[in-house]
Amino acid sequence: MTVTAPADGSPAASLLEEGAGAGPDRAFRTVTLVAGTMVLVILLLIAVTMTVRAWPAFSEFGTSYFFGTEWVPSEGKYGILPLVWGTVLVSLIALVFAVPMSVGIALFVNELAPRRLRRPVVTVVDILAAVPSVVFGLWAFYNLLPGFQTVFNGIADAVAGIPVLNTLFGPSTGSSFMSAGLILALMITPIITSVTREVFATVPENDKSGALALGATRWEMVRGVVFPHSMGGVTGAVMLGLGRAMGETVAVALIIGARPEISLNLFGVGETMPAQIFRQLSEAGALLRSALIGLGVILLVLTVLVNVGARRAVVAVDRRVKGTA
């Protein structure tokens, strides 16, 4: 089909011209495309280059690296499981404390607090997010650990005769998984709170009124409408917090105790992957350096896996709650 050019002065003449907005629109498309691709490329580059540098350790130690239960570089023992254990444990402890607290603050600010109290609460939480992690670490190291030691040992004495509990809550020197987890909880609460608050704010007023008009109390309304509506978003918020907790280095290094150990005693000392990297890297020989970079790779893979897993769980739960389309 051939297009005959319309005669000059025809109302259709401009249809075949490129409008004035075409150039900027093309530029806009290019910029967004590049930005979007960049994220993927950078992530890929990190993964590839890190793996290359970690390869000597991977090939040298093989399965004893990934599944070994002893990490004592000075004795040539490079099993990473104690470090993975420490990382996972302190992150879980952090989430256990931070998630209820964050959701509570977010609900208070969005649903309960009188308008004049909202701003101050939000500001305080946001300032908490701005405190550098090394400050948290130092503060906890000098001011909290002695107190933690007293409290932890008190609990340990109280549950000494009870099986399971006496394993989980054993004697303490202050530095411990629990101490690190608690400080991490404090550090990730602001980010989880602020994202959760945004998510809760997107629940339609209309839906909330619907529940209240049926005689729901505020809590029943929150449970029946706000939570189901926000599950995906809140999971995203928790993942952001978890990412921060798993990667936190300095604060954890100061208060966890620096002993790589697979111990069930939450009040006992341990070690995490980032803390170990931070401690060892400056004086490491070639092989240890490669092993430490390997820890970085594992950390990256772990966070990606957790993220993907959480997204899937949300989709599955969502489908069950909201009904099939």
Place this chain on the structure above:
Amino acid sequence: MSDTTERKMTEDQGPATVSLAPTGRGGADDAATERPVVFDVRDLDVYYGAHHAVRDVHMGIRRNEISAFIGPSGCGKTTVLRCFNRMNDLIEGARVEGDIEYHGVNLYDERVNPVEVRRRIGMVFQKPNPFPKSIYENVAYGPRIGGVKKKSELDDIVERSLQRAALWDEVKDRLKASALGMSGGQQQRLCIARAVAVDPEVILMDEPCSALDPIATGRIEDLMVEIKSEYTIVIVTHNMQQAARVSDATAFFSTEVNPDSDFRTGLLVEFDRTSTIFSNPTDQRTENYITGRFG
């Protein structure tokens, strides 16, 4: 179960028939005036902060009738409606003065529990607002928070409520499907089913058809007429024909501008039998509005 009995008991406490004297401004003319008054509204004033939103509302809403609120935008009809189930409590700064007696109990008495009020007095909103859950779960929501746990009992309530909302035949094979996949008219009927599932005495409807096409609107109107023998219905509508078609009593609200503050305040102009309002209104402003000469 215990929940229902409890509700019955609270109902019995109030006198079954309150004063029959018409408290609305207009006179009353036929046998319908013998029906007991459910809401006796006296000297009602509503404020949003410093803004006087509605003033001097007097009316008696009668049982098993459809009472319609009509009037121009901003005249306070929705505001008054939301006083009947204390939904205005949720708006910060809202203040209600005067009496709304529900079977003799002032709804704004400080001892009154607003949550229980909303169980007795249901509401359907302007925009259909089913929860993002399955059809079944939408209807079961109210009974569940009311304490009904047994599956068989819930099944019964869901079926009965959907039938009452003339929706059962359309959805009985897909109760597990998401309510959000339904058409707007179906969603609104689902909201009616959800409201009747908690067995209220009154259903408040805030422009329930304004988001629907004429066919869906017709079905909702038929439904309202059908269920009024069991409920007392108060409906806010922008559609005068709708008020004329379905209601037994009509309240016409209007606005006046406060010369000092430039704020608009809503007021009740006239409340009477619908036939009177539309054929022989007492007030000139009512006549102007229903004949389309509203300025």
